[in-house]
Amino acid sequence: MTSYSVKQLLSGVVAIGSQVCIKGWVRTRRDSKAGLSFVSISDGSCAETLQAVVESKLSNYATEVLNLTKDCAVIISGELVASQGGSQAVEILASAVEVTGFVENPDTYPISPKRHTVEYLREHAHLRVRTNLISSVARVRNAVSMAIHDYLQSNGFYWIHTPLITASDCEGAGELFKVTTLDLSNPPRDDKGNVNYKEDFFGREAYLTVSGQLNVETYCMGLSKVYTFGPTFRAENSNTTRHLAEFWMVEPEIAFANLMDDAALAQGMLKHVFKTVLNNNSDDMRFFAQFIDKSVVTRLESMVNDSFEMISYTDAIARLEKSGKSFENPLYWGVDMASEHERFLCEELIGKPTIVTDYPKDIKAFYMRQNEDGKTVAAMDILAPGVGEIVGGSQREERYDVLVKRMQEMGVPTESLDWYLDLRRFGTAPHAGFGLGLERAVSYITGVQNVRDIIPFPRTPNNAAY
RNA sequence: GCCUCAAUAGCUCAGACGGUUAGAGCGACGGACUGUUAAUCCGCAGGUCGUAGGUUCGAUUCCUACUUGAGGCGCCA
Structure with a gap:
């Protein structure tokens, strides 16, 4: 049968x-x-x-x-x-x-046939996929992942498996987890009494990666269109609904491209993802619309048809100032916008996903390309209503002298990144890329507000059970 | 890391100016009824009120510390 x-x-x-x-x-x-x-x-x-x-x-x-x-x-x-x-x-x-x-003890079996809070389900992470909510999230997460691959592959991108262990601790993207095989209770010491990492597994200090970007840029300078898609690690003590210590990120990188090409790629990819989920996961989306947020389906539908709003940082600050809204955090040209600013901008003033471009150089990473004005860099963030930043990207600084000068200004050691600088010495080309947080994207799509419910086994400060 | 809130039955919650036997709904279990749909109806069991101290004749209730969880902020994807 x-x-x-x-x-x-x-x-x-x-x-x-x-x-x-x-x-x-x-x-x-x-x-x-x-x-x-x-x-x-x-x-x-x-x-x-x-x-x-x-x-x-x-x-x-x-x-x-x-x-x-x-x-x-x-x-x-x-x-x-x-x-x-x-x-x-x-x-x-x-x-x-x-x-x-059989279920041995149905009276105390954690997943009874009734509504449960997501907090309760998190404490039974090994059983929670047996609920309507978490199983629908798992299916949508899978659909989003495959739609990303599908979009990039059909547009000529190669999936590059960048390393999870890295020696670069200077990418500026946050705190790193150290990787070591040394005996922490009795580590080897050098003459000065410092821990001697020459005796460690890699003969040097090593970490879990916070981003595959710098590595994937090397393959971009030969394969033209590439992306990474895998887990990423941040040892930040972040306690919010949108941060994880281990999360998945997609990072496309395109050669002979500028910031506008980058923004167009991000928008095209997101729209393809939204369309795919609407088509292939309509029963899951119906569930989210019924029990989580009744606007999730109509929101995605309008997203597929409308284009995203694009606004420069300078104009965004001006609009926020002109709105007359009073904010907790200071607001003036040059500040890194706080969550309240970003939310008010994309949720109240604009009302849809918003691409903010050309940020002041002093609040952005060393590798972002400086604009002609000398004050801003060719960076973009995509803000989604209700979730905040889901994409962060930029055109990369391809000019050797400008990049070195910027690294020196920002105190980024050039020696350990000489391989990265080589890309600017041997056939450099304009290029750009971005990172999309998978959990944040799925959170936005499903309306499930906490990324801890988007990944099967969330890792957060003080939480690595299972 | 900072701020705020919370912890009472398997789950979601109510409640007690500090005083005898702490309640409800759902779930589980037993029964009635029915081609049912998160069925419906009746019944039964189930709690050292997060942990440790303190105040008090008496604390689950007030105070302190701790633990755990949640939300907000910062960091970012």
Whole structure:
């Protein structure tokens, strides 16, 4: 007997009357004194469940079927029939129910068939995918990841596997996790009594990467269109709904490109992602619209059709000042905008994703290309209403002298980045790229506000269980 | 790292000016009923009120510290 997923059976590709088999976990069981039970099965293939009708004549009906509770694992075989009930087109009339695993203690089993808070589910991260919410998030996360690959691959990009362990501690993107095999209770010392990293695994200090950008730039200068897509690590003591110590990031990098090309790429990619999710995950999105935020679907739809707003930093500051709104944090040309400024700008003044360009050079990283005005750099951030910054990017400084001078001004050691400077000495070319935080993007798409509910096992300060 | 809030049944919460047996809904369990749909109805069980001190005749309630969680800010994706 052929096995099918719930999604296949509900889609109508299998003829009524076929003998079929489904494997999954019980969501709910309803018994009828007419001598049958209704058992809804979820197998993760879609947001919906398949209803199995189990008649009391089955040999294990009284002993097993009547004891099924949420998340018991079952294999059900039978005939696919047109449903007599109103809520589904088809159901399976069971000829056999095999229970591969009961839930031992249904009274204290953490995932009972009721609404749970996301905070509670976080404390049972190994079981939470068995809820409607987290399983829908997992499917959308997968769809977003594949849509990113799909968009970039079909536009001629190569996926580059940049290292997760790095020796560069000067990328300016935050605190790093140290990687070492030294005995921390008794490390080797040099003449001066300092820890002697020459005896460490790599013969030098090493860290988990905070970004694959500098590495991927090297491949960009030969393959033209490249991207990294993988985990990234920040040892910041950040306690917010949008920060993780381990998160996934996509970083495209394009050669012979300027900031406008970069912004166009980011926008094109985001729109493709939104469109794909709307098309392929409509049942998941319907769930989010019903239980999380009723505007998620219409928001995405308008995003696919509208273009993003583009505004320079200078104009953004001017509009914020002119709005008359009073802010907690100081606001003047030259400050790094605070969250309240960014939110007010994209949520109230503009009302859609906003690309802010050309920031003051003193608040941005050393590798960003200086503009002709001598005051700003060719950087862009994309702000999403409700989430804040989801993309940060820039045109890179391709001029050797300008880059070295900037590094010296900002106290970035040039010796350890001589390989990066080589790119500017041997066939340099204008290029640009950006980083998209995967969890923030999925948070924006689903309306699920905390990125800790977007990644299966969130790592945050004081939290690395599981 | 800073600020604020919270912790009472498996879950979500209510409550007690400090005083005898701490409540509800959902879940679980038992029963009734029904081609049911988060079914409905009836019943039953389930709590050292986060931990440790302090004040008090008496603390789950007030105070202090700690732990854990949440939200905001900063850092950023």
